[in-house]
Amino acid sequence: xxxxxxxxxxxxxxxxxxxxxxxxxxxxxxxxxxxxxxxxxxxxxxxxxxxxxxxxxxxxxxxxxxxxxxxxxxxxxxxxxxxxxxxxxxxxxxxxxxxxxxxxxxxxxxxxxxxxxxxxxxxxxxxxxxxxxxxxxxxxxxxxxxxxxxxxxxxxxxxxxxxxxxxxxxxxxxxxxxxxxxxxxxxxxxxxxxxxxxxxxxxxxxxxxxxxxxxxxxxxxxxxxxxxxxxxxxxxxxxxxxxxxxxxxxxxxxxxxxxxxxxxxxxxxxxxxxxxxxxxxxxxxxxxxxxxxxxxxxxxxxxxxxxxxxxxxxxxxxxxxxxxxxxx
Amino acid sequence: xxxxxxxxxxxxxxxxxxxxxxxxxxxxxxxxxxxxxxxxxxxxxxxxxxxxxxxxxxxxxxxxxxxxxxxxxxxxxxxxxxxxxxxxxxxxxxxxxxxxxxxxxxxxxxxxxxxxxxxxxxxxxxxxxxxxxxxxxxxxxxxxxxxxxxxxxxxxxxxxxxxxxxxxxxxxxxxxxxxxxxxxxxxxxxxxxxxxxxxxxxxxxxxxxxxxxxxxxxxxxxxxxxxxxxxxxxxxxxxxxxxxxxxxxxxxxxxxxxxxxxxxxxxxxxxxxxxxxxxxxxxxxxxxxxxxxxxxxxxxxxxxxxxxxxxxxxxxxxxxxxxxxxxx
Numbered sequence: 001x002x003x004x005x006x007x008x009x010x011x012x013x014x015x016x017x018x019x020x021x022x023x024x025x026x027x028x029x030x031x032x033x034x035x036x037x038x039x040x041x042x043x044x045x046x047x048x049x050x051x052x053x054x055x056x057x058x059x060x061x062x063x064x065x066x067x068x069x070x071x072x073x074x075x076x077x078x079x080x081x082x083x084x085x086x087x088x089x090x091x092x093x094x095x096x097x098x099x100x101x102x103x104x105x106x107x108x109x110x111x112x113x114x115x116x117x118x119x120x121x122x123x124x125x126x127x128x129x130x131x132x133x134x135x136x137x138x139x140x141x142x143x144x145x146x147x148x149x150x151x152x153x154x155x156x157x158x159x160x161x162x163x164x165x166x167x168x169x170x171x172x173x174x175x176x177x178x179x180x181x182x183x184x185x186x187x188x189x190x191x192x193x194x195x196x197x198x199x200x201x202x203x204x205x206x207x208x209x210x211x212x213x214x215x216x217x218x219x220x221x222x223x224x225x226x227x228x229x230x231x232x233x234x235x236x237x238x239x240x241x242x243x244x245x246x247x248x249x250x251x252x253x254x255x256x257x258x259x260x261x262x263x264x265x266x267x268x269x270x271x272x273x274x275x276x277x278x279x280x281x282x283x284x285x286x287x288x289x290x291x292x293x294x295x296x297x298x299x300x301x302x303x304x305x306x307x308x309x310x311x312x313x314x315x316x317x318x319x320x321x322x323x324x325x326x327x328x
Numbered sequence: 329x330x331x332x333x334x335x336x337x338x339x340x341x342x343x344x345x346x347x348x349x350x351x352x353x354x355x356x357x358x359x360x361x362x363x364x365x366x367x368x369x370x371x372x373x374x375x376x377x378x379x380x381x382x383x384x385x386x387x388x389x390x391x392x393x394x395x396x397x398x399x400x401x402x403x404x405x406x407x408x409x410x411x412x413x414x415x416x417x418x419x420x421x422x423x424x425x426x427x428x429x430x431x432x433x434x435x436x437x438x439x440x441x442x443x444x445x446x447x448x449x450x451x452x453x454x455x456x457x458x459x460x461x462x463x464x465x466x467x468x469x470x471x472x473x474x475x476x477x478x479x480x481x482x483x484x485x486x487x488x489x490x491x492x493x494x495x496x497x498x499x500x501x502x503x504x505x506x507x508x509x510x511x512x513x514x515x516x517x518x519x520x521x522x523x524x525x526x527x528x529x530x531x532x533x534x535x536x537x538x539x540x541x542x543x544x545x546x547x548x549x550x551x552x553x554x555x556x557x558x559x560x561x562x563x564x565x566x567x568x569x570x571x572x573x574x575x576x577x578x579x580x581x582x583x584x585x586x587x588x589x590x591x592x593x594x595x596x597x598x599x600x601x602x603x604x605x606x607x608x609x610x611x612x613x614x615x616x617x618x619x620x621x622x623x624x625x626x627x628x629x630x631x632x633x634x635x636x637x638x639x640x641x642x643x644x645x646x647x648x649x650x651x652x653x654x655x656x
Contacts, residue, residue, distance in 0.1 A: 193627045242570035247631035250578075299521045303575035 013189025047282035062151025155325030185244025239283035341517025375610035390479025483653030513572025567611035
């Protein structure tokens with residue numbers, strides 16, 4: 001395990017994710033990041049659930065022309081182990097930023113930066129520096145203060161009247177599910193692993209029950225919470241189940257969660273931003289960020305069979321609306 | 329990977345299981361092993377599918393008092409990596425043979441023995457040496473020449489009239505399923521892995537179809553072939569799926585194979601010789617026999633949920649007989 005990651009393991013062997021360093025909000029206040037078209041670049045890797053959520057929301061809201069996207073490889077570079085590399089680009093360099101590793105822009109911004117160089121990260125192209133890597137709030141900025149740049153008829157993923165409910169469920173999903181799978185995969189003691197495993201599946205059981213009577217997490221429409229849950233569920237059977245030992249059940253074993261996942265997957269912005277090959281390559285072959293699974297000797301699992309993601313789900317019957325999205 | 333195991337990897341990265349060294353048959357011929365009660369000891373480990381089949385047949389036929397059983401630990405010793413150790417016994421020594429490692433009795437029998445010391449192995453207590461480690465034929469000896477010692481009303485697992493059919497399907501199951509999962513797990517090239525994976529699942533699809541119209545592999549009764557298939561299927565979801573990357577589907581995803589597996593599991597001699605804890609500990613934690621999965625940093629997966637093994641299967645409807653076993 002790298003030293004950077006070791007700093008996130010507590011004495012009892014449990015995983016304690018680093019906090020974000022760049023959390024200045026977007027907005028119109030004097031100390032906020034100005035909302036401007038073509039000023040920022042979003043860096044992600046298709047493997048990363050934290051980055052994936054922001055890329056889904058960017059597409060659903062039609063912000064592609066407004067905020068550009070740089071895509072790092074699913075394979076970690078050999079050194080430094082926790083970095084991300086633009087090895088999918090010509091010359092292994094991001095064509096806009098001219099950097100090979102995402103750590104470069106972090107270091108350029110703050111030479112003292114000692115955390116992991118994470119995605120998603122927003123780079124200000126004018127200042128040529130990192131301005132925000134707050135994966136928890138980033139989608140909310142896209143959904144609110146970025147509204148002037150949304151496409152016509154963009155949905156409301158974060159309606160004001162139910163924001164408290166969305167925030168509340170986002171907190172639960174973060175702790176027990178989004179980060180819960182990492183707590184299983186990165187635990188360095190059997191006890192810490194089992195505690196995280198139990199919490200994760202207890203929560204999935206609750207979500208399974210919740211989704212038995214409503215189409216989406218908050219009701220009839222897709223909200224920010226669904227994007228967050230999706231990013232973990234879609235990686236579950238293909239990666240976490242084996243690589244992070246979250247193997248009580250797969251998602252296909254939960255009738256409602258599985259129907260819900262297909263429903264989302266079949267929605268524009270979801271399948272088209274989901275790259276299973278990248279996900280599998282990263283979690284099964286890129287062993288440089290040491291989870292408690294030491295990965296394989298270069299053999300990529302051929303399965304699982306994910307063809308069922310396109311099958312009919314009949315979840316429309318649970319909703320009063322014919323639309324999946326709430327129009328503003 | 330240990331040198332002994334490396335000798336079983338071909339140039340193209342595929343796994344080529346070693347042949348057995350001790351294959352003298354049991355029987356009444358001058359050069360055969362005499363069939364005598366309390367003369368032999370069967371050594372096994374509960375993790376090993378090759379040994380498990382002989383322990384199931386021993387129990388189903390009632391040979392427990394006739395052939396004694398020594399049980400090695402599911403955890404491989406550190407050195408030598410491919411050995412088996414009696415660490416479950418007092419003083420880490422088999423109480424009958426007085427040995428700590430199974431390699432000891434192999435070496436005592438043949439100081440030149442250079443293969444892996446495998447289970448199952450039959451030790452002649454009179455001569456204090458290995459006389460048979462022929463996992464492929466061992467159950468057939470128990471079923472035939474050992475008949476004088478069978479319990480009253482013992483079933484016929486290898487009826488003479490259908491032996492050719494049993495042998496034929498045993499060959500197929502051996503190559504593509506029993507050994508097929510190892511070919512996936514031990515492959516050292518992506519091509520060799522994918523070839524084994526495709527053969528395995530093509531065969532499972534065929535068996536799934538076969539078992540849609542008949543209760544057991546050969547028809548209405550459990551035979552030697554079912555014991556062989558069981559030993560692999562029962563380990564599939566708990567071990568091979570993740571540890572050997574046999575992850576197109578799990579057995580629970582095949583309606584007929586899953587019903588068939590529950591049917592067998594609920595038969596005396598099957599569940600009671602199946603030790604899931606040992607199986608999981610071995611395949612997930614004991615990394616000394618190097619498959620292409622490098623195993624975990626000491627974290628044992630808590631799943632999968634196997635409680636469904638006791639659920640109703642309704643496979644009786646496929647059989648003309650009310651009995652699972654053919655009486656002699």
